[in-house]
Each structure stands twice: as structure tokens, then as C-alpha cells.
Amino acid sequence: MKNKLFLSALASAMVIPAIVIPSSGVLTEAATVKANFTDVAKGSSYYTIIHEMRDKGVINGYEDGTFKPLQEVSRKHVAVLLARALPLEPIRASKEFTDVPKSHPYHAEIQKMYRAGIVDGSQGKFNPDQPLSRVQMAKILDLAFKLDTKNTFKFPDVSSDHWGNQHVQALYSNGITTGDNGLFKPNAPVTRQHYAVFLHRALNLDKDVKPTPTPEPTEPTEPEVVIPDETLDLIARLDKIVKANEDLFIDGAKPFNQLAILYNPISAKFYSEGLDVVRANKMQVYTGREGWGPEFDNLDSTIRLTSKGYTNPTPRLGKSEFLFVPSNEDKEGTFSYDFRSDKALNVAEEWMEIGFPHLADKLLPMMKSKVMDARQQEKNGTFLPNDEVLIYEGYKINIGVDTFYEGMTVQMKFE
Structure with missing residues (x-):
């Protein structure tokens, strides 16, 4: 696999506590005492992966002991994590986004992602606070991990002329996504628990997962949210x-x-x-x-x-x-x-x-x-x-x- 060395370097980088990103936007060190998250049930399909990623210092929770698995991940948080964790090589000159001034706390990391050709923005904006959609995550992971597309499977909700089709195919053919009831749901926002799962699968690509097209929901659907x-x-x-x-x-x-x-x-x-x-x-x-x-x-x-x-x-x-x-x-x-x-x-x-x-x-x-x-x-x-x-x-x-x-x-x- 062409990114095997890349993944090895990434795995080492991901252990450092400085890249833990809570949703408040403030980087903190990983906790030394790691109790299980109170809002991630043991019966959850994401339980093991979330805690494994937490133990590696990749993700973190909140001071009250929660993880908030259904909370949406913003574009700036994904950008800052990947930019600080991955050895991204610049392939183009910088471009300032109108909504990310140099005084922005993540200006350097977002610029690093742009120079590496991973993010482009829209109409001169990066939209740092917007939630990240599944198809946007597909593009970021595809480009960041330099994925090979090994086979294709047509999701009925991602047409062949969709701008993100090639990235979705790359994720699917590497087992990073398996879809949901035969769909990909490209415009659905990426939650914190799905972010943990996508990144965990990307870090384990050397296991050579070979997905089999199936209309069954092999990627667990979101659990029911208990709303007071x-x-x-x-x-x-x-x-x-x-x-x-x-x-x-x-x-x-x-x-x-x-x-x-x-x-x-x-x-x-x-x-x-x-x-x-x-x-x-x-x-x-x-x-x-x-x-x-x-x-x-x-x-x-x-x-x-x-x-x-x-x-x-x-x-x-x-x-x-x-x-x-x-x-x-x-x-x-x-x-x-x-x-x-x-x-x-x-x-x-x-x-x-x-x-x-x-x-x-x-x-x-x-x-x-x-x-x-x-x-x-x-x-x-x-x-x-x-x-x-x-x-x-x-x-x-x-x-x-x-x-x-x-x-x-x-x-x-x-x-």
C-alpha cells in the first residue's frame, strides 16, 4: 500500500496529547486518568473504537466525563487535527480566506491544509465553524491519506458526476466507509462518533479490508437521541x-x-x-x-x-x-x-x-x-x-x- 510509511508516521504523531481537540475549540492535554465516557454506552457499536482512540490521545471528551458522540464536528476542528498530526507537504502557495484572518487561532493549520491541496474553501471562504458533511470528510481523508481506489460501488445517493464521487469511492474501496442501508448520505453532518470511526479505519488501512457491496447497514446508524x-x-x-x-x-x-x-x-x-x-x-x-x-x-x-x-x-x-x-x-x-x-x-x-x-x-x-x-x-x-x-x-x-x-x-x- 503506497501510504504504509505515511500511516506509520501518522500513528506515531497521533499519540501526542497536544492534538486532542474538544468541541469547545481549545486544545487540551489528554487526561492521565481515563474513565469511560458516561454518554457512550457499552452496547454502542462505537464504544470500543471511541475509547481506543481516546486512549491513543487522538480524541478527548469534556470535563464532565462526557464525549457528546452526536455533536457535529466543525471544519476548523478537523483541519487543525489533521494539519498538526500529518506530515503534509505543500503543493501550492498560500491563499488567505476572508473568514480566517491571520489572527484566527487556527490560521496556520488551515493554511497548511490548503497548501497541501486538501481543502479549497468556497467563494473565498473556509467556513471554519460550519459542520463537516460526510462527502467533505471523504475528500479530506482521501487526499490526506493518498488513497488508492481499488474497486467501485455505486451509492444511489452519490451520482457518477457528483463532485465527491471519486472520494467516496476511495473511502469505500478501502473499507473506511461501508454506507448506511446501501446509502452514503453525502450531505449528512459528521458527528464526533463517526469522526472517530472514520479516522480509526484510516489508521488501520494496512489490515487490507476488502468491503463487499451490500444493502445491509454495516455502518451502524445513529442511535436514538434522548431529547428531554x-x-x-x-x-x-x-x-x-x-x-x-x-x-x-x-x-x-x-x-x-x-x-x-x-x-x-x-x-x-x-x-x-x-x-x-x-x-x-x-x-x-x-x-x-x-x-x-x-x-x-x-x-x-x-x-x-x-x-x-x-x-x-x-x-x-x-x-x-x-x-x-x-x-x-x-x-x-x-x-x-x-x-x-x-x-x-x-x-x-x-x-x-x-x-x-x-x-x-x-x-x-x-x-x-x-x-x-x-x-x-x-x-x-x-x-x-x-x-x-x-x-x-x-x-x-x-x-x-x-x-x-x-x-x-x-x-x-x-x-
Whole structure:
């Protein structure tokens, strides 16, 4: 197998604890005491693989002892893991993505992936926070592991002219994927448990697995998610709220699903308590995936707002007038918005009170002050960044206007 030495080097690299990536986006060392994950049942088809990968230091869980197997993996997390673990050789010059400035914590790793020809982005963006689809994972693993396509099997949901067909065939013919009830489900997001399984199979290619085409589900389907009654009640309430406010959702977009709301209660709060603010400021919700292609058509809990006819004067910000990005935690999130927009500032201030009331007294005056300072600087022609980092109420908070995006950012990460 042409990548045998490559896999040997990778296996050695994957043991180091510095490449463990929790979904919060912060790299941590692997725990020395390794208890089994409390939310991965022994009867699960993924139980052994998940714990084996954990024991090798490839993946990690959360401080509360959970793994959150059904949580979606973002593009930035997959990029940073592979870029730090694999000996990727550059084959082309760097290309800056408009949504990954040099100040981005994973800028170097994402650039490494791009220079190696593994990722390309879309319309100048990398979309780091978007969930990774199965067909995107197929492309990344195919190119990263330099796979040989040994045989083919036509999945009915991946046509021969699909952009990812060759990558899906490469994964299938090497036994990395076996499909699900005869389908590949290319647009389904990759969960943390499936990520562990895909990577585990790629690391064991020297076992020369030879898959046999079968319509039977040899790749276990997702186990039933136990959603608390209160979450189901919230979903039902949100559905009614969306229906009653259809005019606030561009093209009838419904940018969330049950798992998104389950894992991101702050976004749910904004939908259930904050749409009046959106309406009062004559803004609308949009998905942000228009024109990207079906591979990006995944529901998530990021909230994007824009006004009718709005054009951001900074091309790097695109259509976004206001953006809230949750971090799959009930304590964290990031506001990013056009500091020139009174509407965006109004929503940010109101939503700060709704989502982070314990931080509002400290941050609201700072938000207003930094926005006004940036506006005055722009008017005077002396535009300089005024962002700063502070520690408050157990949070590490980045707040202010930067000169790359020329946008106001309030990032709240619980330490």
C-alpha cells in the first residue's frame, strides 16, 4: 500500500496529547486518568473504537466525563487535527480566506491544509465553524491519506458526476466507509462518533479490508437521541414562533434542528425571546449558505441577520450585518456585527441581556463605547483596532473592533 510509511508516521504523531481537540475549540492535554465516557454506552457499536482512540490521545471528551458522540464536528476542528498530526507537504502557495484572518487561532493549520491541496474553501471562504458533511470528510481523508481506489460501488445517493464521487469511492474501496442501508448520505453532518470511526479505519488501512457491496447497514446508524421533554416542548414552541414570524425568515429558512437547539440553548433563547428585537429593527434571519452548494446544506444554530437591501462596505463580511456563533456550550458564544449599523448594535445589546445577563452590566457600556470610537476613527480617517481581552466572571472575553474584518466582535469563552 503506497501510504504504509505515511500511516506509520501518522500513528506515531497521533499519540501526542497536544492534538486532542474538544468541541469547545481549545486544545487540551489528554487526561492521565481515563474513565469511560458516561454518554457512550457499552452496547454502542462505537464504544470500543471511541475509547481506543481516546486512549491513543487522538480524541478527548469534556470535563464532565462526557464525549457528546452526536455533536457535529466543525471544519476548523478537523483541519487543525489533521494539519498538526500529518506530515503534509505543500503543493501550492498560500491563499488567505476572508473568514480566517491571520489572527484566527487556527490560521496556520488551515493554511497548511490548503497548501497541501486538501481543502479549497468556497467563494473565498473556509467556513471554519460550519459542520463537516460526510462527502467533505471523504475528500479530506482521501487526499490526506493518498488513497488508492481499488474497486467501485455505486451509492444511489452519490451520482457518477457528483463532485465527491471519486472520494467516496476511495473511502469505500478501502473499507473506511461501508454506507448506511446501501446509502452514503453525502450531505449528512459528521458527528464526533463517526469522526472517530472514520479516522480509526484510516489508521488501520494496512489490515487490507476488502468491503463487499451490500444493502445491509454495516455502518451502524445513529442511535436514538434522548431529547428531554423540556427540549421537545421548546422545539414545539419554536416551531410555532417561526410560523408566526415567517416574514422574518428569508426564503422560509429554518436554520435550526432538534440537535442544534439541544446543544445550543442560547441560540434557542434568542429565537424564543429575541425575534421581537429583530422585527423592531427591520432585520431578517438568513442561513448564509445560499449559493454554496448542497454539501453545505446542514442545519445549525448560528444566527445570521441582515436588512433588506443591506450591503456591507467591507467585502470580507459579505452579507452579514449581524452574526451570533454559539460554541455548543450553554455558557459561550460570539457576536460579530457591522459596527456602522445601528440596527446590529441594537440587536447585540438586547440579545446580550437575553443570552448573557450576568455579563451585560460589564459589556454593554464597552460595546457602545468601542463602536462609537470606531465610527469616529473612520470619520477622521485614522481607523485603528480597539479590541482587547479581559477576564471577567470566569470568562475570557475578546471585545472590540478589529482592522481586518472592520467589524465589532464580542467573544465570550468560559475559562
